[in-house]
Amino acid sequence: MSATITAERTVDTERRLRYAIGDGWVLTKRNLITYVRKPDLLVFSTIQPVMFVLLFVYVFGGAMKLALPAGLPYVDFLMPGIFVQTAIFAATQTGVGLAEDLKKGLVDRFRSLPMARSAVLSGRTLADSAAIAFQVVLMLVVAVLVGFRLHAGLPKGLLALAGALSVGYAFTWMFALAGLSLKSVEAVQAASFTLIFPFVFASSAFVPADTFPHWLQSWSKVNPVSIWVDTFRDLTLGHLNPAGENLMTHLWQSTAWFLAILVIFVPLSVRLYRKT
Amino acid sequence: MPDQMIRTESLRKSFGDVHALKGVDLEVEPATVFGLLGPNGAGKTTTVRILTTLLAPDEGRAEVAGFDVVRDAEPLRHVIGLAGQSAAVDENLTGLENIEMVGRLYHLAAPEARRRAVEILGRFELSEAAHRTAKTYSGGMRRRLDLCASLVGRPTVLFLDEPTTGLDPRSRIEMWEIIRELQNEGTTILLTTQYLDEADRLADRIAVIDVGRVIAEGTPTELKMRVGGEVLAIRVVDRSRVGEAAGQVLGLGPGGGSVDNNTGEITVPVGDQGPAILTEAVRRLDRAGVALADIALRRPTLDDVFMALTGHAAEEGDQPKENGKRGRRRRRG
Ligand SMILES: Nc1ncnc2c1ncn2[C@@H]1O[C@H](COP(=O)(O)OP(=O)(O)O)[C@@H](O)[C@H]1O
Ligand SMILES: [Mg+2]
16 A cells, blocks of 8 residues: 555656656747847847956956956956856846746746646746856857966866856846746846845955955955855966965855855745745 | 536635635536626636636635646646736747647647647638747737637636737637637636627626626626616716706616716616617607707617616726727617
8 A cells, every 4th residue: 555655656756857857948948949039138148248358358457457466467367257247147037037927927827737836947047047158158258369368277167167157047046036026027127236236246256355445345255256256266267366275165165155045046936936 | 527617615815905806606517608797907817817726815715627726726727728818928939839838838749739739720820820920920819829828738628818808809709709619619618808798799607796796697698687688878968957868768768777977878778678768768858858969779888787786887997998888889879
């Protein structure tokens, strides 16, 4: 008796898992098609960080050199920050996309279907992560063109790249919650920027944090964006990292922040999706 | 098969202090079309959302196809189809991709999802547009595409929330034909509408819903009887003589009548004696020397039903006033 019940449960769990993956994939494809058919979505959100890079490197670069250790070009210092910024900005599309689907009644349709409850969110965040990867890689190409070089070897460089993508993925869940709770594209866009600002700009992403006033330094130290960027600088600059190379500590702090965001925002978003 | 395809008991739902549903009881027999008729804000969409598992009721219970909408939500989703108030189609996908996607989400194998999508698009005359993105579709085409999506899973119970609102007259008639066809195939359909003539044409039974309560239920004929069949509508030139004119004509028909204080329109239910009562009314008003601005026989509208049932006009929401008057047809005057 109990053996059959257990067996049935296993079959049920297995089927659920299969549906969760299959349905998630159906919606991932659907969202990717949108990116392909509306390329302006990607083009415009990529142009902005490219302009940031050009602005920072050519306009601020000269002055910035004075604040950096000798022998460290500003572009090498800057790019880890730009990668994280690009990933986080690109992740806002998750909130925008969900708000659009809610407004058009698509979410109602999906919720009336016998599909996996997780699929709308997993399909959204996965497709958006692919778009994030596209934009980050494009940034990398631009970076190399303006002189970006690795100082700690290719494997560590690739790890930094993977790290930036993970950051983007974690943020898609934060913006998923914003999209589901605000339900309007304009509100999501406004809120996203407000949400992003203290993280991205009050951090060591663009300038060494030791030039900040004391209170800002305290925030920057715990700011996950600073921690991620410092980690990626360990990986791309090695001992040239002006924050001081401290890879192991940075790595576990980075991982902790990444997991913390997922642990908080995945369940919150899923719960809100079920109730919307 | 359960003997009632849909059954609700004292459904209640509030949003903050808005009491959208205040105890709704419905029963819908298999293979029939049930019309939920009510003005904007009556609670039609809320009812549909509860019955399609999108929203849990605060109190009361509901069963669809024998499944409890809360407890058995998962199996229930396999047997229902929903076409919501706005056409829920993905504009960036082609018509075919939209329907295939929904088929895949019903866990049909890819070739079967494709086969059904092609078949269903053909049936609703969307074959030619199947490979265009839905962005390029007209309003009527979007509605049909949305309906296709709700039918891929071959539902036993279909929910259509205001399926013709916002459609041009031709698309509206096409939609009516489709609904009748589906009913003939044995699908149970619950549709909501703001138009009495639409419910009259399509529904086997109608429930009139007003601010969260069912205020009347029956066949279209029974409901029209309660209004008194056709209605004689009269407007006089001099608004100060409305009372006098009403005194002459209210009583002519089988069921009294009423005066709309806002518009000054006098309405008299006339049953099936329209022409005779019209002639008599003209004669009396002429004798009393009251000049007529307009006098006409028309089929009853939702407003008339409300007037007859509640003594007040249907509360209009943000929809243009004109919508409530679609059922009017001028015959003589
Ligand atoms: N999500 C919601 N939040 C707040 N109020 C709502 C919500 N949904 C519906 N309502 C309110 O409930 C009432 C019934 O709405 P609804 O069921 O949409 O009516 P109908 O579909 O008949 O026009 C309205 O007063 C509406 O404003
Ligand atoms: Mg509605």
